[in-house]
Amino acid sequence: MKRKRQEVRAWAAWRADRGYYVIRFLRPGWTKARQEKTDPLLQTRSVRNRRIADRQAAQLAERLANTVEIEYLCWARFCRRYRDEKLAGQPKKSHNQWHTARRAVERLLQPETLDDLTAASLSEFRGKLTAEGLARSSVASYLRELRTALNWAVGKVEGYEAPKVPIPKIKADKRAKGRPLTREEFDRILDAVEAVVGKDRAPAWRQLLRGLWLTGLRLGQGLALTWDDPNRPHLADLDTRAPLLVIPADHAKDGTAREIAMTPDAVAWFRKRPPTRRRGLVFRPLTRYGQAARQEATGKTIAKIGRRARVWIRDREKLDRKTGQRVTVAQFATAHDLRRSFGARWAPYVKPLVLMHMMQHGQIKTTNQFYIGQNTARNAAAIRAGFREMQKAIRPARRPKRRDQNVTNSQKGRRRRRRPRPKA
8 A cells, every 4th residue: 555645844033032933844754854945025024924924934835845845855756866877887787786785676666766665565575476486585685775876866866765674684605696517517508609609609609618618707897898999908918928808897796906827727728829919809700790798698699609619607596486385496507607707717736826817806704705615525625634644644654564573472571491401
C-alpha cells in the first residue's frame, strides 16, 4: 500500500523578545522546523495581528507545497542531480552500480519523493530483494549504493535528513567463486570457440583467450589493451629485456596506475606480431554483426564457450522464478577463471609480494587469501615433502653393521672362553 504523502506545515508564532509574529514551517521529511519573517511590508502594527500572520502562514504553506516536490524532494530530479554532480567523472562501473540499484528501488518501492524512502520502506525493500533470491552480497551492495546517494542528498537538498539504511552483515567467505583451470581444460575451451562464434571470427576470440591466459589481465583491461596508446592499457618496451604492461589509473580496479613486468611466455607470444602491425587494439573480438564486442557481451560469449567445452567450475544455488524454489545449477568456466589460472600457475615459483604485483592487488592479504593458501593439493604435497625432511633431521644416520652386531653378550663371553690359549 502506498504511504500517504505528508504536507507542508506552516504556522504563526509570537516572538515576545521581538514583539511581532514569525512564520515557522516544516517540510516533509524534516524533524526540525525553520523560521521565516513575516512580510517586510507589514512591519507596522499589523504584523502584531494574529489573523494577518495566520494568513501569511497559509500562503507560505501553499507556495511551498507547489514547489517542494519539484524543487527539493522529487525522486526523478534527485536522480538526475546525483548522476550529473556526484557521478560525473566516476568510472563506468560506478554508474552501472547506481543504475542497477536505482532500477530495483523504482521497481519495488516506486518512490515519488525522497521522503518515501524511510527506514521502514528500505527494510521492506531489503526483504523483497531477499525473497527474489538475490544473494546477500548483492542486497548489501544495493543498499550501500542507496546509503551513499541519500547521505549525499543531506548537504544538497534543503532540510533533508537521510534515514538509517539496514545493510545486512555478511560473513567473510575466503573461498574464491571459481577455480584455476588446467592446461587440458584450456585446450578444450580453445577447441570449442569455433562452435560458438563461427569459423570466421574464431581466430580473434582465440587470440583474446590466449592473451588473458598469459597475462592475467581482467577482461576490461584486456579489451582496452593497445600497442601504442599511452592513455589506455598498453605494452611498453616490448623489444627490450624488460617489457612492461602499463595500466593507467582509469583502468585499474583500485584507481592506482601500475607498470607490471611481463612473463617470458607472454613476451614471446606478443613478439610474434611484426613491429609494422603493432597499431591500435591488441585484441579485436567481433560480434556476429561485425562490430567490436563490448565487455558485457564478451563475458557472456566466453561463458558460453566454457559451457560448450563442459569445463565445470562448481555447483551453486539459484532461485527458480517460475517455481519459487531454490535449485542447484552448474557453473562453467568464465573469463575470470583464466585470470585465476595465471595466478595459480605462478604462485609456487615467485614470492607473494611479486605475485601481488603481477595480479594488481592492492593488499598482500588478497594474494594470500586467494592464491597462496587455496591450492589444497599443492599444500598437501608440500606438507608431505616437509614431513620427510623433518624425519631426516630427527632420525640419526644408521651405522653400518659389524660382523658380531647380532651376537649377544653371553655368546661373546663363551667365544672368549673357548678361544685357545697361546702356546708357550
